[in-house]
Amino acid sequence: MNRIGLALMAASAAAMIAADAFAGEPSQGFEPTAQKFYLQFSIFAPGDLQCDATGPGVRTKVTRGITGAPLLRITGNADQAVISCWRPDGSRYTTDLNRSLRYNTSGAIRATVTFRPGADTGSVLVQRDGEQDRIVPQVFPRAFVKVQG
CATH class of the missing domain: 4.10.910 (30s ribosomal protein s13; domain 2)
Structure with missing residues (x-):
C-alpha cells in the first residue's frame, strides 16, 4: 500500500x-463481519411492504428491488436480529429463520420469501454465496409468518 x-x-x-x-x-x-443475512422477496410481494431488523450488534440496510419489494441486508450479529415487516394496512410479518442457520465467513446467506398475498405464511428459499454448486438450496415452509393480534 x-x-x-x-x-x-x-x-x-x-x-x-x-x-x-x-x-x-x-x-x-x-472489524470484518462474518454474519451476513440478506432477506429478499419474490415477484409476488407487495410493493408497499416495509422491513427492518434490530438487535444488539445488528447493522441493517434496506433497499428496494425492481418490483419495489424490500431487500433487507443484515450484518453484524445477524443470528441475533429480530426481523419484522409490515404493510400500511396494519398487517405485520416476521421470521426467525436467521436465528437457526449456521453462518460462515465465505459469504452471505440469501433468503428469498415466497410471499403469497392473503396467506398467513410464506416459504423461504435459502442459498449461500458461492455454494450453489455444492449445496442444494433449502426451502423452509411457513418460515415467514403473519403476526396475529
Missing part, C-alpha cells in the same frame, strides 16, 4: 475515534 493510502486510513481512523469520543461512545475498530 502506498503512503497516501496509509495516511488516508490513519486520518479516517482518527476521525472515527474523535467522533465516537465526542458522542460519548466507545470506539470500535474496522
Whole structure:
C-alpha cells in the first residue's frame, strides 16, 4: 500500500475515534463481519411492504428491488436480529429463520420469501454465496409468518 493510502486510513481512523469520543461512545475498530443475512422477496410481494431488523450488534440496510419489494441486508450479529415487516394496512410479518442457520465467513446467506398475498405464511428459499454448486438450496415452509393480534 502506498503512503497516501496509509495516511488516508490513519486520518479516517482518527476521525472515527474523535467522533465516537465526542458522542460519548466507545470506539470500535474496522472489524470484518462474518454474519451476513440478506432477506429478499419474490415477484409476488407487495410493493408497499416495509422491513427492518434490530438487535444488539445488528447493522441493517434496506433497499428496494425492481418490483419495489424490500431487500433487507443484515450484518453484524445477524443470528441475533429480530426481523419484522409490515404493510400500511396494519398487517405485520416476521421470521426467525436467521436465528437457526449456521453462518460462515465465505459469504452471505440469501433468503428469498415466497410471499403469497392473503396467506398467513410464506416459504423461504435459502442459498449461500458461492455454494450453489455444492449445496442444494433449502426451502423452509411457513418460515415467514403473519403476526396475529
